[in-house]
Amino acid sequence: MLLFKSLNCSSSLLQSPVLSSRLFPSVVVRTPRTLSVRRIRTNRSISMASTDDSRLKRIASSIRVIPDFPKPEGVMFQDITTLLLDPQAFKDTIDLFVERYKGKGITVVAGIEARGFIFGPPIALAIGAKFVPMRKPKKLPGEVISEEYSLEYGTDKIEIHVDAVQPGDRALVIDDLVATGGTLSAAIRLLERVGAEVVESACVIELPELKEVRLGYRSEDVQSLVLVDVTPLSLGIETKGDVLTVLIPRNTPIPIKKEGIFTTCSDFQSTIPIRVYEGERARSEDNNLLGQFTLDGILLAPQGVPKINVCFNIDADGILNVTAEDTSTGEKRHMTLMNVDRLTNKEIERMMEEAERFKAEDEEHRKKVRARNKLESFAYALKNAVEERKVVKSMPHVYRESINCAVKLVIEWLKHKELLSEHVYERKLEELRNECLPHVAKMYQEYYVDLDDEDDVSARLDLLRIGYFNGKPKTEGDEYEMTD
Ligand SMILES: O=P(O)(O)OC[C@H]1O[C@H](OP(=O)(O)OP(=O)(O)O)[C@H](O)[C@@H]1O
Ligand SMILES: Nc1ncnc2[nH]cnc12
Structure with a gap:
C-alpha cells in the first residue's frame, strides 16, 4: 500500500490502494466536465455588444476575485469595486447597457441593494426612466411590500415602496451579479406584485454554473456582460485513508492554477499513484474518478521526507493539466484531462445532493x-x-x-x-x-x-x-x- 501525506494542503495523507505497475509519462484522458475561462458573453440578444467588443474585455479584466468572502465556505467573491476604480471600464459598462435599453420603452429602472444602486441610476438617467431602489429591510420609510429569498451565501429580504411603480410601468431590473438568481427572482416578484411588466434583467456578471438552479423566471430574460465560468465540482487527489484532498474547490472561477505539496507515507517508497477526482464527498471512491497516473523515481528516503509537488492547472479552454513532480529528483509526470463528455447537470445535482445527504x-x-x-x-x-x-x-x-x-x-x-x-x-x-x-x-x-x-x-x-x-x-x- 502506498501512502502519501500532504505537507501544505488542508488535509493530510494520500493513499493509493493499488500499486499500479504501469507508467503514464503523459496521458490524455477525456473528462466529463467543462471548465472554462472568465469569458466574454456570446450575446443572445440582437443589440448587446458583439463578443469581440474590447469594452467587454476591459470590464472582465477589471473585476477582482476574493476567495472565501463573505463566508469561508468556498465562495469566490466577484468584486466590482475594482471596476469602479477604472473610469473607462465603469463608463463602458453603463454605455453597453444604455445601448441595449435606450428606445425600448422602459419606464422604470429598479436597482437591487446595494450594488444595483451603483449601476442602475446612471442607466436610468441615460434612457430617461425613473429609478426605483429595492432595499434590504427597514431602510425604506414609506409603505412597502417585501420578498424573502435565498442567495449563494445565505438568505435575505428586499422591499419596494408600493407607490414607486404603477401598473403598466415597463421595468428593467439592474444588479451587479447573478449567482443563484435568488435575489433577482425576488426583485421580479416584487415588481410584478405592484403591477409592473418586467421587460428584462441586466447584470454585469453572471455565474452560469449557479444560474442553472435559478427559479422563478426565464434565464433568457437576463442579460449580462461577463460570464464567469467556475468549476462545478471540487477537484482533488486521493490521499491517505481514501480521502479526497481538494486542490481546487467547487465554484472556483477559471483559469486557475493550484499547487499542493505531498509526501510519501512509507519508508523508501519509490512510486506514487496520482488519482484525480471531482466531487464533494469525503471518501475518494464516492466521487467521480477523472484519471490517474503514477509518479515513479521518487527519492528513496524515510516516510515523510520526499516532497512531491502536485499542480492542477485549468486553462482558458477548461482543460485540466495535472503535474506531479518530486522536487528532489526532478522526476515529473503529467496528465491532461480534456474538456469533453461533460457530466450532465442532473449528474452534478445528484452528486451535490448526495454530498448534502451524507454530510x-x-x-x-x-x-x-x-x-x-x-x-x-x-x-x-x-x-x-x-x-x-x-x-x-x-x-x-x-x-x-x-x-x-x-x-x-x-x-x-x-x-x-x-x-x-x-x-x-x-x-x-x-x-x-x-x-x-x-x-x-x-x-x-x-x-x-x-x-x-x-x-x-x-x-x-x-x-x-x-x-x-x-x-x-x-x-x-x-x-x-x-x-x-
Ligand atoms: O444570485 P444570488 O445568489 O441571489 O446572488 C446575487 C446577489 O448577491 C449580491 O448581493 P448581496 O446579497 O451580497 O448584497 P449587498 O450588495 O447588499 O452586500 C449581489 O449584489 C446580488 O444582489
Ligand atoms: N460570488 C459572488 N460574488 C459577488 N457577489 C455575489 N453574490 C452572490 N454570489 C456572489
Missing part, C-alpha cells in the same frame, strides 16, 4: 482519518528524528531506545487497526507525546545551537515536525505536517 457521515470520516494521520505523522517524525546522525551522536542511547520503542509500538498498532474513532487516536497521540517529548526536549536543548547551521536542514525539519518550532512546543491541535 455528517463524511465529516466523521474526515475527522477519523485526520486524527489517524496526525498520530502516524508524529510517530514517523519521531522515528526519523532519533535516527538523525547528529541525534544519534548527541542523544544518550537510553533515551533514543525508549523513543524508538514507543514509536514502534504505535506504528505496529496502526498497521493492524481498522479506522477507529477520532478520540482513540487522540488519546494514543497524547500518550506518545507524554512518553517521548521530555526526551526530545532534552535533546533539543542540548542540540539547538547546531541547528543554526544552514546545511542541517533535515534535522531542523524533523524537530519542527515532532512539535518544536523555534524552540517552542507546538500547541495542542497543531498538525504535524510541515507548512512551507
